[in-house]
Amino acid sequence: MKNAWNAQGRIDMDERITPRRFAAGLPGDIPRHWLPGNEFVSSLLNAYTILVPANEAFYIRTLNACLPHVRDETLLGRCQDFIRQEAQHGVAHKRYWDNLDAQGYAYRGFERMVDRWVFRVMDRFAPLWFRASLVSCVEHINAFLGYEFLSQSILASADPRMRDLMEWHFAEEIEHRAVAFDLLQAVSPRYPVRLLGAITTSTLFYLLMTGLTTALLAQDRRLWRKATWRQAAWHLGTGHGMARRTLQHLLDYLRPGFHPFRLPGADALAAGVLTRQASRQPPAVVAMGTRT
Incomplete structure (x- = not known):
């Protein structure tokens, strides 16, 4: 991906987004807490995994609805590649659900409720400009989560199979981080639209993540253990600093x-x-080809 800022302060883009398939296996012996010594982050990312497919499907439906309004051919092609990447994210994360089922987690009712009463309601009643703003903000959240997890090597000691899944997803979120934002500028560039979408998205995202992470920890009987709270404090505060960094990224x-x-x-x-x-034998991710 190559890009540079021109004299007018706009981006000159020479980027190609490559859709990829996650080819690595996700066998059933992946441990419940696949980040050793950190049940909190394991549960946090399990919650993320559960929410990904419905999230990604909402992004895809929103972008498909926006495509007829896109006149720029370069942006149109980027949106199409974005859709292909997001579709593969949903497929790969859903494969891991078999492990969660085998481990006895109860989460499918929550996931169906979120899909039905959040995303499907948005599809039906929210105007397209608002849905585009929601996707733009949540893609910013996905990108900065990926940036922080990768730059801080938070998953270095994780089970290699889950590390591959999460790092592939995070890397692609970084790769296509500008697509939804650029689409929003094409559909409805007004600042109040971005502001309203940011407030709504950040509130929903962190409420859902907090609720589901808490439920998973409660099912493991680890919610009220001091070790779990120390792990949360380290991740959010003194260690990874994710609370402060999240606020900085959202304000940005x-x-x-x-x-x-x-x-x-x-x-x-x-x-x-x-x-x-991609260079491993066998590769963990396989390029699916680019648009012609």
């Missing part, structure tokens, strides 16, 4: 001159992950 999104490409070192970080995974 609200700057009038914001653009997702301004994330230092992100492209090299994502490219390193994707190149490493």
Whole structure:
């Protein structure tokens, strides 16, 4: 991916997004807490995995609804590649659900409720400009989560199979981080639209993640253990600093001159992950080809 800022402060894009398939296996012997010594982050990312398919399906439906309004051929092609990437994310994460089922977690009712009463309600009643704004903000959240997890090597000691899944997903979120934002600028570039979408998305995202992570920890009987709270404090506060960093990234999104490409070192970080995974024998990810 190559990009540069021109004299007018706009981005000149020479990027190609490559749709990939996650080819690595996800056998049933993956442990419940696949990040050793950190049940909190394991449960947090399990919650993320559960929410991914319905989220990604909502993104795809929203972008497909927006495509007839896109006049720029380059943006149109990027949106199509984005859709192909997001479809594969949903497929790969859903494969891991078999492990969660075998481990006895109860989550499918919650997932169906979220899909029905959040995403399907948005599809039916929310105007397209609002849905596009929601997707733009949540894609910013996905990208900065990927950036923080990869740049801080948070998953270095994770079970290799889950590390591959999460790092592939995070790398692709970084790779396509500007697509939904650029689409929003084409559909409805007004700042109040971005602001309303950011408030709604960040509230929903963190409420759902908190609720589901809490439920998973409760099912493991680890919710009220001191060790779990120490892990949460380390991840959110003194260690990974995710609470402070999250606030900084969200405030950055609200700057009038914001653009997702301004994330230092992100492209090299994502490219390193994707190149490493593709070069393995057998590869963990397989390129599906680009649009013609």
